Amino acid sequence: MVTSLRSRVAAANTWVADRPPPGPFRAGFWRSPIRGPWLTSVLGAVLLVGLPVMFATGLLSYLAYNPWLPGNDGRHASGVLTFVPFHWPASPAWGYRVTQGLHVTLGVVLVPVILAKLWSVIPKLFVWPPVASPAQALERLSLFLLVGGAMLTFATGLLNIQYWYRFPGSFYVLHFYAAWVFVVSAAAHVALKIPTMRAALRERRVRDELRTPLAGTTPEPYTPNGLVSARPAAPTISRRGALGLVGAGSLTAFVMVAPQTVGGPVSRLGLLSPRGGYDPGGGPNDFGVNTTAGEARITPALVGGLWRLEIAGGPSPIVLSRADLAAMEQHEATLAIACVEGWSSGNQRWRGVRLRDLATLSGVADPASVHVESLQDGGAFGRGRLAGNQIAAGDSLLALQVNDADLSLDHGFPARIIVPNNPGVRNTKWVKRLTFET
Ligand SMILES: Nc1nc2c(c(=O)[nH]1)N[C@H]1C(S)=C(S)[C@@H](COP(=O)(O)O)O[C@H]1N2
Ligand SMILES: [Mo]
Numbered sequence: 001m002v003t004s005l006r007s008r009v010a011a012a013n014t015w016v017a018d019r020p021p022p023g024p025f026r027a028g029f030w031r032s033p034i035r036g037p038w039l040t041s042v043l044g045a046v047l048l049v050g051l052p053v054m055f056a057t058g059l060l061s062y063l064a065y066n067p068w069l070p071g072n073d074g075r076h077a078s079g080v081l082t083f084v085p086f087h088w089p090a091s092p093a094w095g096y097r098v099t100q101g102l103h104v105t106l107g108v109v110l111v112p113v114i115l116a117k118l119w120s121v122i123p124k125l126f127v128w129p130p131v132a133s134p135a136q137a138l139e140r141l142s143l144f145l146l147v148g149g150a151m152l153t154f155a156t157g158l159l160n161i162q163y164w165y166r167f168p169g170s171f172y173v174l175h176f177y178a179a180w181v182f183v184v185s186a187a188a189h190v191a192l193k194i195p196t197m198r199a200a201l202r203e204r205r206v207r208d209e210l211r212t213p214l215a216g217t218t219p220e221p222y223t224p225n226g227l228v229s230a231r232p233a234a235p236t237i238s239r240r241g242a243l244g245l246v247g248a249g250s251l252t253a254f255v256m257v258a259p260q261t262v263g264g265p266v267s268r269l270g271l272l273s274p275r276g277g278y279d280p281g282g283g284p285n286d287f288g289v290n291t292t293a294g295e296a297r298i299t300p301a302l303v304g305g306l307w308r309l310e311i312a313g314g315p316s317p318i319v320l321s322r323a324d325l326a327a328m329e330q331h332e333a334t335l336a337i338a339c340v341e342g343w344s345s346g347n348q349r350w351r352g353v354r355l356r357d358l359a360t361l362s363g364v365a366d367p368a369s370v371h372v373e374s375l376q377d378g379g380a381f382g383r384g385r386l387a388g389n390q391i392a393a394g395d396s397l398l399a400l401q402v403n404d405a406d407l408s409l410d411h412g413f414p415a416r417i418i419v420p421n422n423p424g425v426r427n428t429k430w431v432k433r434l435t436f437e438t
Contacts, residue, residue, distance in 0.1 A: 104342025263346025
């Protein structure tokens with residue numbers, strides 16, 4: 001009885017397996033003669049170098065937000081993945097600019113490689129029958145997580161650097177979890193595929209293949225259910241040509257995006273980076289802006305003569321006017337704003353009151369953190385916490401001026417935070433209250 005049921009299921013399976021629907025499920029539908037383990041392995045090798053750098057710099061960015069401080073972005077993103085091996089330092093001042101510039105630039109540069117890699121394995125998406133055994137079902141599920149995780153990680157990242165924030169939920173959370181799904185499934189994929197990759201790269205030397213013109217381009221040996229076409233067409237591009245195309249795509253992406261990480265006039269070369277230039281007519285405040293005063297609904301009345309800074313957390317709150325702040329000891333620091341989106345303002349000369357002097361004034365000797373609040377209502381941008389080591393750093397300022405001029409309204413007049421090695425978003429503009437916490 002059981003045997004006959006089994007054999008009937010097996011017979012049904014064979015019947016289905018022998019009758020793929022027309023189109024991409026049929027052997028021989030995919031005909032590119034250069035598709036095969038070699039091309040996939042070369043692209044995989046590039047990703048094997050690039051993705052760990054992306055993941056490491058991404059984790060550093062996560063740490064730079066001080067996710068362990070209540071109310072900071074990283075908090076709700078972390079959950080079971082809360083992992084803070086060290087507190088983000090305030091030096092070197094250029095640290096975040098380098099790691100995040102690398103993260104974003106590499107992310108864009110790898111897009112053509114990822115797309116080519118997906119193209120190279122596309123027959124695998126159309127395996128027939130779709131589920132042949134539990135083991136194969138598991139493998140397909142892991143590939144779904146791999147491809148889905150990769151797409152979501154890259155899509156959220158790319159939308160973010162183009163200032164498209166209308167995600168369902170927070171960019172931070174989506175990007176963070178998608179990256180973990182991507183990285184864990186990629187690690188499993190690599191462990192499974194390393195032998196195939198090594199064999200493929202041993203079979204054909206990269207050096208030799210890069211010398212092979214179109215005329216000499218032949219398919220790799222066919223194996224059933226593999227990547228090589230059962231019915232290869234005549235080549236229209238060599239493997240060298242295909243890799244050249246991907247390389248040219250990556251190089252173009254690099255040229256378009258890298259300049260914005262440098263900042264200053266150079267960033268105008270980055271034609272595809274939206275923050276290429278900001279031109280309020282030149283002058284000391286002519287550098288990139290995230291959220292103008294208009295967008296943040298900061299009116300001249302809010303920042304006029306009636307503006308006061310409130311300093312709380314000590315025995316009694318202190319209220320200071322801008323003139324009071326200007327009368328305190330001023331300190332100058334040359335620092336660049338480096339945004340999570342990969343762009344930098346380039347170095348600017350900021351002038352203002354040291355955060356640690358304000359902490360002392362408030363009566364909190366050795367604060368563990370400071371809660372910074374902006375006149376801007378609502379949203380993650382209007383508030384955030386900085387850690388004790390950031391307050392203590394000598395170049396951490398509540399800035400009143402930049403490049404010998406008062407801050408412009410767009411850059412945070414009457415006063416803004418500027419802290420070395422701090423993600424841009426934590427340099428709050430239009431500050432109204434500082435609460436020092438122990
Ligand atoms: N109040 C407030 N502060 C803010 C922002 C904001 O939108 N609102 N944007 C932040 C972000 S994301 C960055 S990168 C920097 C940019 O500073 P800038 O506009 O002066 O160049 O300001 C930060 N401070
Ligand atoms: Mo930013």
